Amino acid sequence: MSNPTLTETLKELSRTTHDSVDDLVMSSQPFASHDNYRKFLQAQFEFHSTVNPIYHNATLAEQFDGLASLSRLENLKSDMKDLDIEPFAGIDRPTFNDSEAIGWLYCVEGSNVGAAILYKEAGKIELSDAFGAKHLSAHPDGRMAHWKDTKAKIDALPLSDTEKQSAIKGVQDAFTYYKRVVRAIFGE
Numbered sequence: 001m002s003n004p005t006l007t008e009t010l011k012e013l014s015r016t017t018h019d020s021v022d023d024l025v026m027s028s029q030p031f032a033s034h035d036n037y038r039k040f041l042q043a044q045f046e047f048h049s050t051v052n053p054i055y056h057n058a059t060l061a062e063q064f065d066g067l068a069s070l071s072r073l074e075n076l077k078s079d080m081k082d083l084d085i086e087p088f089a090g091i092d093r094p095t096f097n098d099s100e101a102i103g104w105l106y107c108v109e110g111s112n113v114g115a116a117i118l119y120k121e122a123g124k125i126e127l128s129d130a131f132g133a134k135h136l137s138a139h140p141d142g143r144m145a146h147w148k149d150t151k152a153k154i155d156a157l158p159l160s161d162t163e164k165q166s167a168i169k170g171v172q173d174a175f176t177y178y179k180r181v182v183r184a185i186f187g188e
Contacts, residue, residue, distance in 0.1 A: 005155040014171045020175075039185050042080075043088070043178070045076050047177070050177065054108075055070055070109065075137075078135075099162075102159070102163075106151075106167070107174035119137060
């Protein structure tokens, strides 16, 4: 039997935390109203602002073609402007090294697959990629094609075993941080 890829390992080791994030987000009812959705946007903005430096990391960009183009922060800013929302203040942002950043990248890019459900829910409160939900729209290549390409690029990174362990720490830290952000903003 072959060894699992890094992304297979990240998926397996973050499954429970990932599921708890999904449960927490949906229990916050982000699509029950525009007011709840505004809080969701604040949480998304906080998370995407935290991970944005990854997309501009020169070391990763040399090994990960098109990295800078994947950031959804500008789309989030557009969504916040549409709904006249200011960023949430008072959440300490974590730091991470280059190999931990790979786990964070896995988390944030993987979230675009699940965003298909969120995008559909946003449509029920009259939000779309034209107004308020641009950051939830699919990648031009399609969600699954983009995700497969992203996983292949992560798996192709020349990482040592120590760096792979750091990536695993990074994915756990990313999910844990997002839960902390959601709880702070939604008051849970």
